[in-house]
Amino acid sequence: MGSRFNQRDQKRKVNKIYNIAITIVSILIVIVAITIFLSDGGTKADPTTTEPKQIADKDKGKVDKPAGKVEEKEADEDLKAKEESEEGATEDEEASDEAGDAELVEVEGSGDGNVEATYTSEGWKPVGTEQSGEHTASFQKGSVDWNEMSKAIALGAGIDEGSMKLWWLQNGGSPNTAIGTVSAGDNPKTYRVHIEWVDGSGWKPVKVEELKVNDKRK
Incomplete structure (x- = not known):
């Protein structure tokens, strides 16, 4: 009798340990599953938030670069026109000075x-x-x-x-x-x-x- 009782008691303890282990494993699986799900959700969310920005930055680069070239070209033309105007004014002043100096x-x-x-x-x-x-x-x-x-x-x-x-x-x-x-x-x-x-x-x-x-x- 004592031996059977001990065997049953040990069997119950083993079963209890198994049940606890199974419960812990189940909880860990659930935690891992939730973690993976949340992680996947965050990863999927990133492209939707960053992609428009990347596209916008890309488009901005395409627009700004030609615009910069146009502005640079216009600045060069303005500088050239200014230099020509100043050169013409200098020549006119020199001619005027020559006439003024002539008594x-x-x-x-x-x-x-x-x-x-x-x-x-x-x-x-x-x-x-x-x-x-x-x-x-x-x-x-x-x-x-x-x-x-x-x-x-x-x-x-x-x-x-x-x-x-x-x-x-x-x-x-x-x-x-x-x-x-x-x-x-x-x-x-x-x-x-x-x-x-x-x-x-x-x-x-x-x-x-x-x-x-x-x-x-x-």
Whole structure:
């Protein structure tokens, strides 16, 4: 009897231990399953939250890069235009300074009844030239020689070339002389400027006549 009781008691203890072990294992399985489920849920949630950001960042990169190039190109063009404007302003100032530095001296006129006063100056210098070789005067508008004559005429008249209105340009009676009739825009004051060619140096003003009436106005 005692032996059987002990065997039953031991069997109950073993069964109890098995039951406890099974319960613990079951609990661990449940815990692991919950942990895996929650972990999978968090992993799946990440792409949905990060993918739009990645796409947005990618799209932003595509948009910003060309825009940056456009802005850089516009900045370069603005800088170039500014430099050209400053260069042109500097040239105008230099021409104006040259005209201002030239002390005008009134001289006897040619007897033309339309001439109010005649001036000359030792301060006038040739305006320079891009031409080389033997010079031949050209009265074709827009030619290199025409443009250089216009610059010399503006210098003699003391008018900014950009605002000067050239009414007439003609030969001055010899191959290397010319005469231009000009005014400052719509200003009625008109000047007849005589210029001559200096080999290797370009045209230079030699005499300016202030006219009473613009005889070249059409």
